[in-house]
Each structure stands twice: as structure tokens, then as C-alpha cells.
Amino acid sequence: MNIVVYIKAVVDPDKAKNDLDLAKGTKEDKLALIINPYDKQAIEAALQLKEKYTGKVTAVSLGSDLATDKILRDALSLGVDEGIQISNDDFESLSSYSPALGTVLAKAPVDDVDYYITGREAGDDNQSITGASIAAALDVDFVDNVDEVEYNDDETLTLTSRWDKSELKGTYKQKPLVLSIKDTANTPRLPSFKAKMQAKKATLKHFKVSDLPDIDVARIKAIADRATTINLAKPEVASKETVLFNLNDDENAVSELVADLKKHSIL
Amino acid sequence: MALQYTEDQQEFINMVKEFGETELKPHVKDWDEAGRCPEGAFDKAFDMGLHMLEVPEEYGGIGLNFETTAMIFEELAKYDAGYAITLVSSFVALRSVILRGDKKLAKYFADIIAPGKFAAFSLSESNAGSDAGAVAATATKDGNEYVLNGEKTFVTNGNLASIYVAIFRTSDDGNKGLSAFLVERTRDGITVGHHEDKMGLRLSDTSTVNFDNVRIPADNLIGNEGDGFKVALNSLNISRAFVATLAVGIMQRALDESVKYAKMRKQFGRPIIKFQSVQNMLADMATDVEASRLMVNNTMKMMDNDLSVRKEGAMTKTFVSDVAQDVTSNAVQIFGGYGVSKEYPVEKLMRDVKVFQIFEGTNEIQRMTIATELNKEYEED
Amino acid sequence: MGQDTIYLVTTTGDTADVEALQAVAQANFPEKQTRLVVFESNADKVENLKTKTANTVDAIDFLAISGLDYPDPNVLGKAFVAYFKNVDTPLILLNSSRFNNAVAARIAAGLTASIVTDIEQPTIDGTNLIVSKKGYSGELKRQVQLDMNGGIVLTVNPLKDPVKLPTDKDTVVQNIASEVVVTLPEDATYTLTTNDQDLNLDNAEVVVAGGRGLKSEAGFKELYQLGKIMNAAVGASRPVVDSGWADSSLMIGQSGKSISPKVYFAFGISGTVQHTIGIENAKCIVAINSDKDAPIFKLADYGIIGDAKAVIQQLVTSKVSN
Ligand SMILES: Cc1cc2nc3c(=O)[nH]c(=O)nc-3n(C[C@H](O)[C@H](O)[C@H](O)COP(=O)(O)OP(=O)(O)OC[C@H]3O[C@@H](n4cnc5c(N)ncnc54)[C@H](O)[C@@H]3O)c2cc1C
Ligand SMILES: Cc1cc2nc3c(=O)[nH]c(=O)nc-3n(C[C@H](O)[C@H](O)[C@H](O)COP(=O)(O)OP(=O)(O)OC[C@H]3O[C@@H](n4cnc5c(N)ncnc54)[C@H](O)[C@@H]3O)c2cc1C
Numbered sequence: 001m002n003i004v005v006y007i008k009a010v011v012d013p014d015k016a017k018n019d020l021d022l023a024k025g026t027k028e029d030k031l032a033l034i035i036n037p038y039d040k041q042a043i044e045a046a047l048q049l050k051e052k053y054t055g056k057v058t059a060v061s062l063g064s065d066l067a068t069d070k071i072l073r074d075a076l077s078l079g080v081d082e083g084i085q086i087s088n089d090d091f092e093s094l095s096s097y098s099p100a101l102g103t104v105l106a107k108a109p110v111d112d113v114d115y116y117i118t119g120r121e122a123g124d125d126n127q128s129i130t131g132a133s134i135a136a137a138l139d140v141d142f143v144d145n146v147d148e149v150e151y152n153d154d155e156t157l158t159l160t161s162r163w164d165k166s167e168l169k170g171t172y173k174q175k176p177l178v179l180s181i182k183d184t185a186n187t188p189r190l191p192s193f194k195a196k197m198q199a200k201k202a203t204l205k206h207f208k209v210s211d212l213p214d215i216d217v218a219r220i221k222a223i224a225d226r227a228t229t230i231n232l233a234k235p236e237v238a239s240k241e242t243v244l245f246n247l248n249d250d251e252n253a254v255s256e257l258v259a260d261l262k263k264h265s266i267l
Numbered sequence: 268m269a270l271q272y273t274e275d276q277q278e279f280i281n282m283v284k285e286f287g288e289t290e291l292k293p294h295v296k297d298w299d300e301a302g303r304c305p306e307g308a309f310d311k312a313f314d315m316g317l318h319m320l321e322v323p324e325e326y327g328g329i330g331l332n333f334e335t336t337a338m339i340f341e342e343l344a345k346y347d348a349g350y351a352i353t354l355v356s357s358f359v360a361l362r363s364v365i366l367r368g369d370k371k372l373a374k375y376f377a378d379i380i381a382p383g384k385f386a387a388f389s390l391s392e393s394n395a396g397s398d399a400g401a402v403a404a405t406a407t408k409d410g411n412e413y414v415l416n417g418e419k420t421f422v423t424n425g426n427l428a429s430i431y432v433a434i435f436r437t438s439d440d441g442n443k444g445l446s447a448f449l450v451e452r453t454r455d456g457i458t459v460g461h462h463e464d465k466m467g468l469r470l471s472d473t474s475t476v477n478f479d480n481v482r483i484p485a486d487n488l489i490g491n492e493g494d495g496f497k498v499a500l501n502s503l504n505i506s507r508a509f510v511a512t513l514a515v516g517i518m519q520r521a522l523d524e525s526v527k528y529a530k531m532r533k534q535f536g537r538p539i540i541k542f543q544s545v546q547n548m549l550a551d552m553a554t555d556v557e558a559s560r561l562m563v564n565n566t567m568k569m570m571d572n573d574l575s576v577r578k579e580g581a582m583t584k585t586f587v588s589d590v591a592q593d594v595t596s597n598a599v600q601i602f603g604g605y606g607v608s609k610e611y612p613v614e615k616l617m618r619d620v621k622v623f624q625i626f627e628g629t630n631e632i633q634r635m636t637i638a639t640e641l642n643k644e645y646e647e648d
Numbered sequence: 649m650g651q652d653t654i655y656l657v658t659t660t661g662d663t664a665d666v667e668a669l670q671a672v673a674q675a676n677f678p679e680k681q682t683r684l685v686v687f688e689s690n691a692d693k694v695e696n697l698k699t700k701t702a703n704t705v706d707a708i709d710f711l712a713i714s715g716l717d718y719p720d721p722n723v724l725g726k727a728f729v730a731y732f733k734n735v736d737t738p739l740i741l742l743n744s745s746r747f748n749n750a751v752a753a754r755i756a757a758g759l760t761a762s763i764v765t766d767i768e769q770p771t772i773d774g775t776n777l778i779v780s781k782k783g784y785s786g787e788l789k790r791q792v793q794l795d796m797n798g799g800i801v802l803t804v805n806p807l808k809d810p811v812k813l814p815t816d817k818d819t820v821v822q823n824i825a826s827e828v829v830v831t832l833p834e835d836a837t838y839t840l841t842t843n844d845q846d847l848n849l850d851n852a853e854v855v856v857a858g859g860r861g862l863k864s865e866a867g868f869k870e871l872y873q874l875g876k877i878m879n880a881a882v883g884a885s886r887p888v889v890d891s892g893w894a895d896s897s898l899m900i901g902q903s904g905k906s907i908s909p910k911v912y913f914a915f916g917i918s919g920t921v922q923h924t925i926g927i928e929n930a931k932c933i934v935a936i937n938s939d940k941d942a943p944i945f946k947l948a949d950y951g952i953i954g955d956a957k958a959v960i961q962q963l964v965t966s967k968v969s970n
Binding site: 011013016017020023097098099100102120123124125126127128129131132133135136137141142144145147158159161162163164165166167168169170171172173174182183184187223225226227228229230231232233234235237239240242243244245246247248253254255257258260261266267 | 718719720721722725745746747749750752753754756757758760761762763764765766778781782783784785786787788789790791792793794795797798831832833834835836837838839840841842850854878889890896899902903905906910911921931932934940945946947948949950951952953954955958959962963966968
């Protein structure tokens, strides 16, 4: 079974909030780059599929060479078999505000893929659209928000998608299939030192977008350029007056709170 | 921090940090209270390979050097030194066999622990603590076998181990009458007895192991008869350096917690870090941590270069474990009344760190070793 | 640009959902024609919606998909894509929700339209549309500029303040039979997981939620007793769910639910953005935390510094009721 898992390098949110240059990507720091937290469950799902049915997991990442090198090696140290870097050097912006991104990702040169897997969303742009655009580019079905996976003997999957107020469980026979995995679907494993050492020495495959098969770079550019981030900033927070009680030096704190809430008809 | 980590080292440290945050932090308080780790508590550590970091690749290990391994274990010890020492004791026991040069025996040993099993090193007896020469447990040759008899006390991993490196007496000749053996836990006649209920380091298992007519193949002798003392010294030299790195982890945690608390806690209208006596305590603590880490690092580098660390290892373990008492005690002091409360993290650090002055040879004995070495160095030709 | 009309796509005929979407359109694009495109398999709801929306929109198109009796996202996506295939550069709005975002993503991909999910404050600037959305799960705020010479799909957050909908439109109602081929997963079961009759996180006026500060499963479970007394739904932060103290349906935040109760109690929850993004629409936030510097106090209207368990116990014994 061949499984492709798409992973994105994002700036650690804790670092991004304190350094807008990192967040915007005008500055790059390898140590601040991490695998998109939501992609960890996608990787875990891919590894579990491989362990269930035997097969190969290829991780694909698009971005700057520095970023994709870092996170693909991180993925290898979790047990992923192969990494493919797609360099976005040719593009000013290939953001997730346009399906152009999925069009490019779908062209990653991996043969006979059974499952394409993504995380539910990226922690930096919180879009949750990439899986759908990969599926559209491949003209296959897309199962989103997968929260539970059951493995059937015929190598098909019974999947439960969970949304805000509803869920859908069904068996998907068609292949290939694109899945986006919810971050509550599984508990990602930790990297092993052995795999980590091997990952350091591993050779990654490297492509430029224009190297990919059957790709119309000019058209993709035209589509991608229709959506651009023009500003990224700290949100203004309305400072609130908090009415505080302290139980440590006021034993009536709880009843005072309740009285206050009742007075303002909150309770 | 004076040590400059390579990018690799930093990544390794981050790996254990993630491990500590997800696998240890949520449980340490409960496990400390229970006085032991539950079944399965080390599964993920084995999956990660934490028990094989320093073991050479030819024995199925990761092949990191001592220096880098120590950096990783310092980080792990910030979460819990007892958990860390459980892993350390295992590979140190293996290393003591590797150093004797019998590759076949070492490989046999490594293959047992590699998939996720523990080893232990066992020298001490109820009447042989500081005085290793007083070991009374015996190994008697009988054809192609040795027959082991006696009781070993204070064995770290005594109850967890699948294999022991144990010192037995093969002749009456004092230290020279001691021999070292590999003893598989599955041998008939081994019983694990008393589990020490310790003040600190409670995630580490310390147990008594009883040998009653235990028969092992003569091939399980490590080196030759009479090499036991050397095997023990090899093992202790390495484990001293490693327990020192664990103590640095405890101290660093004490410092981290203290600075955070001192910035947050307000008295007389100001954060207590603004008071000079608190500042002085913190400054001394930080300086002790720094000096300790550098001593450990130097000892590790010496070991990586196959230099004897008899004196330096003793100095490192003694200095670090001595200042660690002050550092953790001052952490409790800075926390005031909350310091002694189990709701806060620092009382445990103080409990955990005491034993570092005692095991791997008490600091009194270490000072004797240091003095003996000095005496030799200054001998007139 | 064919964007004199704005398309309001809904995947249910629930009137509250439709009204919320109309309100966003009215507040931000009052000069545009509005056209509702609705998938609703329940005939009663269709009739009800016709009555409720009469004269408030310019047109309603009901998509009928024969053979589909639950909203399968792949089929819906294809049906909407087919519907829009002949519309030149449409501007499409959906209410933001997990499910709608998934459908919106399929529509945008099928139409190669730009897409931004969970947006606020769309404004037109010449031939561009500028929208705001959260970045880094709310740590930052982002503005995205979208060229209106191409199609655009947006999922929109609800308005904070109500607006008045027009009442003088001549609403043209059409039923459109979609020709999309319906292929569904085998043995598909579609379930609504929230039931409006029972008290739950979506409909409760009071929510009592607990975090890691409750220390144990037993500590967390005490919230149920409090919930009963206060007629409140119980919620949880992620570590509570990850530790198995509570079901994942109770999780509030980025990976869980966004809720809008009248009052929200946070017991032993620190207040990281991934959690607080889910309680932005709570009218009143009460935080109980032993750490007076916990970030949750910055958002809270009321707070108690102290042990969460003790506070829960006192609330239970004093039988505080709603
Ligand atoms: C948690 C823990 C784990 C351990 N793990 C292991 C293990 O894995 N394997 C193992 O073999 N052992 C282990 N030990 C045993 C440890 O090595 C001994 O406790 C240590 O060597 C001291 O021996 P003792 O306890 O018998 O103390 P004693 O030797 O009785 O010493 C008591 C006191 O007298 C002092 N003293 C003794 N002789 C002299 C002297 N000549 N001059 C000056 N002062 C002296 C000591 O410094 C000490 O202060 C462990 C101990 C503990 C507490
Ligand atoms: C991709 C991603 C998605 C995420 N999605 C979500 C999400 O949807 N929802 C969510 O909740 N989290 C989410 N998180 C996790 C989030 O970042 C935080 O880790 C989490 O919200 C913290 O939960 P907590 O407040 O319960 O625990 P902590 O942050 O550990 O806080 C515990 C609090 O309890 C207080 N406390 C301790 N003891 C007591 C006591 N005795 N009495 C009172 N107070 C006490 C402490 O002071 C502290 O403030 C996500 C994280 C990632 C990376």
C-alpha cells in the first residue's frame, strides 16, 4: 500500500506571536520551524495504515528548502519512509487561500497511491481546505475531519467524520482517496533516536514546482496571485475589567461571586 | 548556559523535552507518591531508544558519545531523576561488560536489553557498603558452572532487571578475590525481596536480590576470576559521571522554578526577586549549576577520549552532589512555606537529591579516592 | 465581474442558520442582490423556510438531489459546483462551521475559486475584497486580499450585533433538480450528535468547564454534580479529553466546539488561545484558577483566585441555582 502524507512547516505559534517577522516568513529560523501540529495525527494515521497493511509512507512538503528539509527529516524520524521536497522558489505566494496549492501538491510524483492524507488544518493559517483541493485536482473523493479509522480485511477503510453537530460513518471502497485527519483521531508517536540518526543521513527527493509532471505554472500562478495576505498583526484586545475575589484570604469569596452574578442577572 | 550545543544536540534535547512533557510531567506526582512506576511506564522510553543511547551501534545501540548522552539525560532528569537513573543504570551495566572486552558476552547482554528490558549492577551487601572488599556472597565453580549464593542489597533496578552484573567472591583474597558475573533473572534460585521505600528518587526501584544456589554457565564470568573489583570500578567511574549529570538536571529545575516563582511572588508590594537576599541566593544557585554542568561535561569528554576519570569522576560526583543540596534547599527557601508543600515542585527536588551524596560511593569515600590520587600524582620519583 | 449578486449557500434549511447568513450579507453587502442556494432534504423544513424568508431575499434556489437523504459532503460539493459552473466569478458565502468549511473547500476547489474560511469584516476595495481572519489560531490577525476577477468562496463568522433584514423584496423561488451522480460510502450512517431537546454545549445558557487544574478524573467528574444543580452543560479543555477524563465531544476550542453561552465558568483552565478561541462569544466569563497570573483572568469578567475543587464544592453545597 502506498500512502502519501502532506506535511507543512509552520512557525511554532509560541514563537510566531512574539516575532512577526518569523510569522510573516520575512525571517527564517530553523529552530522555530515545526511540523504543523495538526499534521502529526496525519503522519500517525499514515504510519498506522502502513503497519496494518504493510506498505510505504512518503511525506511531501512544499515550502522553502530550509523548512521542508527540517520537517521532512522530523517525519522520517517518526518512521516515514521517504521525503519529497517541493521548492516553491518560483512563486511569490502559493498560499492556502487558493486551490492552486492543492493542484501543485497533487502532482507530487509518487506512483500508485492508495491514500493521500493531510492534517485537518494548518496551525498558521487555520484554513482547512488543502485536502479538498488535492482531491479535486486528482478528481477523487475526499473524506474530511476523519476522527476514527477502522481497518477492513480488504484494505478498505471504515471512517467516521466528526463535525460540530453531526457525524458520518461509512465504508469507502474507492481508491485512491484523500483523507484529512482530525487532531483527536489518534495519539502521535514520539520520534525514536535510531530513526532520527538515520533521518539525518537520508537523501530527500527534491523538485521545483516547474519540475512536476503536467503542470501549467503560468495558470497556477494566475490563480494563486488572486489571493494574498496583506497584513498580519497582533489582534487588538479590548482590556477587560475583571472583578476578582481571592479565596486564599477571603473565605466568603464564592458566595460574594454568586451574589454579584445574581445582582447583574448573569445567574 | 555556557555549554554550546550543536544543532544535533539541541534537537536531541528537544526530543526528550517533548517526551518529558507528554509522558512524564502528567504522572510524576502520582508515581512519586506511589513510590514506584507502574507497569509499562518505560514502554515509550524503550520505543524511543532512551535505554540504548550510549550503546555502540554494533551492539544495537544508538552510538552517541558520553558527552551528548549526558546532555540528554540532564534534560530527562529535570522531569524526574529517578526515572532517568532507571535507564542509566541499565546501559552503565552493559558498558562495564563492553569495557572488559568480551564481545560475545557483551552482545549477548545487549541483545537482552535492546528490545526493552532493564539491567542492574549489584555490588552492595548489608555488610559491604563503602567497604566493597567485604563482599560475602560467593560464587563456587562446579564443572562448567558457577553456583551463586548470598544477598545483594540496594540494587537499583533490582526488581525490574532481566539481567544483573553482580559481584561475587570467588576466593578469600580481599578485593582480588572478587569476580563479576552476568546473571539472567530467569535462573532458578533468584528472588527479589525487600523494596526500599525511599525519601526521594522514588520512581527508581531499589530492591534486595537473593541468590540461593543459582547455577549459571561458567561463560557468564565477565573477564577472569579476580577481575570483579576492576569491573566494579569501571562501572562506578561511568555511573558517577552520569549521576552527576542527573543532579545537574535536578538543580537546573530547582533554579528554573525558583526564578519563575521569585518573579511572580509579591511581598511588600514587589516581586521577591527584587530583594537582594533572594537575588544572592539565585545568583549562587545559578553559579553552582553552571560550574557543575561544566565539570560533568569535562568528565564526559575525558571518557569519550578513553582517559581515566578516577579522580575527576570522584571530584565531579562529590562537588555536584554537595552543591546540589544547597541549590535545592535554597529553592525551598525561596518558595517559603509553599516550598515544603507537596503542591509545589521543589520539596521533591530536595528529597530526590540527598541520595546523590551517598550512592556510587559516599562523598566521604570519594574524597579519600581524590586524596589517594593526589598523593600518587605528587609522588617523588 | 458578475458579482452584483451574492450567493448564500446553506447546507441546511434551519431558519436560524439562514437568517444568520442573511444578516452577514445585509451588514456587509447591502447593495447587492442576494440569492439563497439551499440544500435541505426535509420537505417540511423547505416549506417553513419559504415562508420565513419571503421578501427578505431576491431569490431562493432549492437544490433537489434525488437519492440523497443526508448531507453527504462529497455529493453536496459536486452538486454546488455543478450549480455554479455557469456563473461567472461568483461570490459565495456560507456560515462557518466545521461541516460548511469542508463543503466550501470542495466548492472552491471545483470552481478554482479563492477561499477564506472563518472570516470577519469583508470590505470591498476597488476590484478587491479584503477579509479578516485569525492567524495562528488567534494569536495573530490576518487580512487577506482577494481579487474579485475570480470566484470567491467565504465562510463567515456570525455577526456580534443583529441587523434588520429587508422585507420588501420580490423573492423568486425555484426548485432545481441537480443531476449530480450520487455515490455514497457503503453502510453510511449519518447522525446528528447534538440534540436540541437535551441540555448541551450548543444550547446551554450556563457552561461549567474544567481543565487540567482539576487534577484527576474524579476531580473533573465533580463538575457533573455542579452542572445538574446549575442546569449547566459540562465542557472540558483538551488535556482533560486527552487524559480520558471526558469524551471528546465536551472539548471546547480550536479543535473542539465554539460556544456562546450566557455565562461560562472555567475551573482550572489556563486560558491558552487554542482554548479561548472557543469561548469568544460567551457573554460572561468566570475564571477559577489558583494562579493569579493565569492568562484566563485577562479575558474573564469575574474571577476567583483559589483552588478549583474547593470552589466547586462550595458552589455545590450552597446549591447555587440558575
Ligand atoms: C538509592 C540507592 C541506590 C543504590 N544502588 C546501588 C546499586 O545499584 N548497586 C549497588 O551495588 N549498590 C547500590 N547502592 C548502595 C550504595 O552504593 C551504598 O549505599 C553506598 O556505597 C554506601 O554504603 P552503605 O549504605 O553501606 O553505607 P556505609 O558504608 O555504612 O557508610 C555509612 C557512613 O560512614 C561513612 N564511611 C564509611 N566508611 C568510611 C571510611 N572509611 N572513612 C570515612 N567515612 C566512612 C560513609 O561515608 C557514610 O557516611 C545504592 C544505594 C542507594 C541508597
Ligand atoms: C493543534 C492544537 C490544538 C489544540 N486545540 C485545543 C482545543 O480545542 N481546546 C483546548 O482546550 N486546548 C487545545 N489545545 C491545547 C492548548 O494549547 C492547551 O494545552 C490547553 O488548552 C490547556 O488546557 P488546560 O488549561 O486545562 O491545562 P493547563 O494549561 O495545564 O492549565 C491548568 C491550569 O490549572 C490551574 N490550576 C492548577 N491547579 C489548580 C487548582 N488546584 N485550582 C485551580 N486551578 C488550578 C493552573 O494554574 C493552570 O492555569 C490545542 C493545542 C494544539 C497544539
